[in-house]
Amino acid sequence: MIEVQELTKIFRKPVRGKGLIGMIATLFSRKYTEIRAVDGVSFDIPEGEIVGYIGSNGAGKSTTIKMMCGILTPTSGKVLIDGKEPYLKRRIVAKDIGVVFGQKTQLWWDIPLVESFKVLKEVYQVSDSDYEERIKFLSSVLGIDEFMSQPVRTLSLGQRMRADLAASMLHNPKILFLDEPTIGMDVLVKDKIRTAIHALNAKYHTTVVLTTHDMADIENLCSRIIMIEKGKIIYDGPLGDIKRRFGNIKTLTLTIPPNIDPNEVEPFSNDIIMSVDEDKVILSFDADKVNLEHVVQYAFSKYRAIDMKIADISIEDVVKKILSQQEEEHAKAKKI
Amino acid sequence: MRRLRKYKPFVRASAIDMMAYRFNIITWAIVTVFEVACLIFLWLAVYQSSEGGIDSSINGFTYKEMIVYVVLTTIFGFITFNDDTLWFINRDIRQGTIGNFLIKPISYRGKFIASNIGAFLMMSIVFGIPLYAAGLGVLIGIGYLPVASVWDFIAHFALFLVASVLACLLNGVISYIFGILCFYTSAAWGLNALKTTVISFLSGTLLPIAFFPNVFREIVAYMPFAGMSQNPVLILMMKYDYLECCKVILISLAWLVLLELFAKLLFSRAIKVVTVQGG
Numbered sequence: 001m002i003e004v005q006e007l008t009k010i011f012r013k014p015v016r017g018k019g020l021i022g023m024i025a026t027l028f029s030r031k032y033t034e035i036r037a038v039d040g041v042s043f044d045i046p047e048g049e050i051v052g053y054i055g056s057n058g059a060g061k062s063t064t065i066k067m068m069c070g071i072l073t074p075t076s077g078k079v080l081i082d083g084k085e086p087y088l089k090r091r092i093v094a095k096d097i098g099v100v101f102g103q104k105t106q107l108w109w110d111i112p113l114v115e116s117f118k119v120l121k122e123v124y125q126v127s128d129s130d131y132e133e134r135i136k137f138l139s140s141v142l143g144i145d146e147f148m149s150q151p152v153r154t155l156s157l158g159q160r161m162r163a164d165l166a167a168s169m170l171h172n173p174k175i176l177f178l179d180e181p182t183i184g185m186d187v188l189v190k191d192k193i194r195t196a197i198h199a200l201n202a203k204y205h206t207t208v209v210l211t212t213h214d215m216a217d218i219e220n221l222c223s224r225i226i227m228i229e230k231g232k233i234i235y236d237g238p239l240g241d242i243k244r245r246f247g248n249i250k251t252l253t254l255t256i257p258p259n260i261d262p263n264e265v266e267p268f269s270n271d272i273i274m275s276v277d278e279d280k281v282i283l284s285f286d287a288d289k290v291n292l293e294h295v296v297q298y299a300f301s302k303y304r305a306i307d308m309k310i311a312d313i314s315i316e317d318v319v320k321k322i323l324s325q326q327e328e329e330h331a332k333a334k335k336i
Numbered sequence: 337m338r339r340l341r342k343y344k345p346f347v348r349a350s351a352i353d354m355m356a357y358r359f360n361i362i363t364w365a366i367v368t369v370f371e372v373a374c375l376i377f378l379w380l381a382v383y384q385s386s387e388g389g390i391d392s393s394i395n396g397f398t399y400k401e402m403i404v405y406v407v408l409t410t411i412f413g414f415i416t417f418n419d420d421t422l423w424f425i426n427r428d429i430r431q432g433t434i435g436n437f438l439i440k441p442i443s444y445r446g447k448f449i450a451s452n453i454g455a456f457l458m459m460s461i462v463f464g465i466p467l468y469a470a471g472l473g474v475l476i477g478i479g480y481l482p483v484a485s486v487w488d489f490i491a492h493f494a495l496f497l498v499a500s501v502l503a504c505l506l507n508g509v510i511s512y513i514f515g516i517l518c519f520y521t522s523a524a525w526g527l528n529a530l531k532t533t534v535i536s537f538l539s540g541t542l543l544p545i546a547f548f549p550n551v552f553r554e555i556v557a558y559m560p561f562a563g564m565s566q567n568p569v570l571i572l573m574m575k576y577d578y579l580e581c582c583k584v585i586l587i588s589l590a591w592l593v594l595l596e597l598f599a600k601l602l603f604s605r606a607i608k609v610v611t612v613q614g615g
Contacts, residue, residue: 071435073608087607094441106436108349119345123442 001175001207002045002068006077008231009038009063037063039231040077047174050201050208052222052239056316060231061211065179068209069099082174095124098168098206102180105164107152113163114148117170124171131170137203138166141196158189165193169200176200178210182217194220215312227319234322246321248287249313252295254305256281268298281305342442343450350454354418355462368410375406395546400480401573402544408569409541411471415464416504416564418455421448422531425515426524434610445512445599452508456501485574492574495581499568502588506564509595510535516599519606540566560595563588 012032038060045051055061066072068079070086070093078085086093099106107116121131139145142162147155155163161181168176178197182190194217200206212218218225218239225242227235235242256262262281267274272285272295281303285295292310299305383399386392390399397405428434437444472489514531518524536542538561545556545566556562567584570576576584 066435069439071438072610090438091441091443094439097439099439101435104432104436106439119349122345123342123440125342 001047001049001082002043002209003080004041004043004064004068004077005080007038007041007064007067007074007079008036008076009060009067009072010075011035011037036231038067038074038228041228041231041233042077043226043233043236045207045209047207048201048205050197050210050221050223052218052225053209053211053228054213054218054225054315055211055228056319057213059228059319061228062179064228065099065177065209065211069097069177070094095171096174097177098171098173098175099177100161100164100168100179100181102161102178102183105152105160107160107163107167109153110151112149112151113144113155116152116163117167120167120170126171130172134170134172135166138169141199142166143192158185158192161185161189161193162196165196169204169206172204173206175207175209178208180211180213182212182214190214190217197221213315215315215318218315227322229319229323234319234326242318245325246313246318249284249317250287250292251282251284251311251313252299253309253311254281254283254299254303255279255307256303256305260304262303265302268295268302343446346447346450347454347457350451351458354455354458361463364414368414372406372410376403379403379406395544396575397544397546400478401575404475404480404573405544405569408471408572409565411467412500412503412565412569413541415459415467416456416500416568417507417535418459419448419452419508419511421452421508421511422515422518422524422528424448425512426518429518429610430522438607438610445596445603448508448512449505452504456504460500489574491578492571492581495578495585496568496572499563499571499581499585499588502585502592503564503568506560506588506592506595507535509592509599510560513595513599513602516602516606519609535561535564538562539564540569558587560588560591563591 012034015031015033041060041064053061053064063072067074068081068086070090073087079087081093082096084093086097107113108119117135120126126134139148142165144159144162144166147159147163152160152163165178165181176197181197182193185193197208197210198221201208208221210217210221222239224237225235225239226233256279258279262274262276268283269290271290272283275282275284283295283299296308299308379399379402380390383390383392383394383402386394392398394402425434428437434444437447511531514527517527521527538545538556538559540562545553545562548556563584567576567588571581571584
């Protein structure tokens with residue numbers, strides 16, 4: 001369904017001089033710096049798969065997505081969507097894809113939502129019966145009918161995102177690109193959106209590519225993840241593998257009273273890594289190896305914790321770990 | 337035909353937008369009345385000080401004809417040149433909303449043509465009909481148009497409508513070409529000023545092309561701009577016979593095709609340099 005081959009995008013940015021003199025100088029000579037936003041990326045995505053495309057900020061996720069949906073033209077390499085290059089056959093490929101950018105709406109700001117849908121119905125030439133059927137289904141999974149007649153600018157962020165998602169599905173695309181669909185949403189809305197993505201995938205067999213910073217999105221939705229850092233793929237495989245490699249890592253952040261010196265507390269076990277940050281103690285451990293309940297009890301009894309917070313590992317942590325592991329492997333390889 | 341239907345919403349949206357700017361239109365009308373009055377007095381002074389006095393003909397225009405010309409080009413520009421193409425393109429590029437169009441199965445150019453047509457239709461119906469009817473009444477009233485030649489006038493009016501549509505589309509494509517240049521520079525304001533100046537000077541809005549020096553006049557007559565204001569108005573004023581009407585319409589049509597092809601080429605090059613702002 002999607003083939004990406006040696007995809008590279010280089011942005012050229014003019015270097016501007018500092019201050020007034022620098023500004024005048026740039027009028028006469030232009031120097032450019034090259035930024036390799038995406039650097040030789042290749043992967044294949046079969047039909048019906050939900051793939052998480054993840055990486056830290058500025059890793060090249062959005063740039064790849066924009067090349068896959070035909071907004072940006074690659075510097076080299078190519079993307080094939082169902083055998084066609086989207087940036088060359090824009091209008092043909094556009095019928096097969098739906099795109100949602102979490103940061104920007106594609107809906108018309110000032111007109112009621114239902115009018116935006118009608119415009120899209122015309123633009124994508126959706127028949128009346130298909131339109132009715134899809135609207136019915138999308139309303140049931142996304143709950144959009146309650147604000148159908150409101151102008152888009154009056155919608156809350158969560159409502160708008162649900163509306164955007166529905167809009168991108170009206171023409172029943174084969175592929176749905178979701179660029180941070182849950183950004184800024186509360187837990188309930190996130191959940192609704194995830195359920196909807198699952199339902200769409202199940203009903204229409206839509207291939208979904210989504211970028212996110214939320215580990216929970218990935219755990220709930222994706223069977224496979226592709227991880228990118230500095231424009232290069234650092235991991236491509238099932239989610240389970242990553243979990244096996246790094247375990248079910250959790251971090252426990254404790255606030256401790258001033259009379260306790262964390263360095264004097266006897267360690268619970270070697271599987272827990274402790275770090276101290278002012279009055280905070282951070283314990284990170286593999287929840288599959290260490291019983292969470294025991295760690296919590298231990299934290300209250302030994303550290304006399306006043307407050308605590310449990311968090312799952314973040315994408316940034318996973319990226320850091322993969323990178324450091326790869327460096328280690330490199331170093332080992334060099335020694336041999 | 338079915339393929340064109342998807343542009344219908346854009347025709348409708350821009351027609352509605354046009355009416356949302358009613359207040360702008362009213363203020364514009366007030367300003368314009370003063371401008372036209374100034375021009376009338378200016379031409380009065382020119383004709384009075386010429387050798388033959390007020391009844392003389394300068395470069396083929398009598399004083400009466402000049403006044404009719406000034407009034408008609410003003411009405412014509414008001415109804416035909418309502419496009420924000422350049423500003424829309426500039427905004428789409430700066431804010432990255434161009435991506436919204438690039439992922440839809442519509443042509444970016446087609447969307448603007450649809451908007452131009454929507455605005456043109458709305459303005460023609462709401463303002464065009466009463467203004468041209470009033471203008472016609474005045475023309476018959478001052479004896480410029482003998483009642484006997486009414487049928488002749490209707491034929492010219494039909495040709496004028498064709499020329500108007502071409503003028504509207506020519507203006508649209510030129511705006512679009514200038515707009516595409518916004519991909520390469522952020523000087524949208526300058527580009528717009530340049531476009532407006534070039535059009536108003538070379539289209540005969542400021543001064544009929546007949547007033548330009550010899551060689552220059554010949555060149556300008558074959559440029560696309562003459563068809564955007566002077567030629568339609570002169571068709572309406574029945575200054576052209578049918579052969580000349582057909583000639584100027586064909587020139588406009590040829591330019592329209594040529595410029596659309598150029599715009600297509602320019603866009604396909606420009607689109608490769610798109611770097612959508614904000615990630």
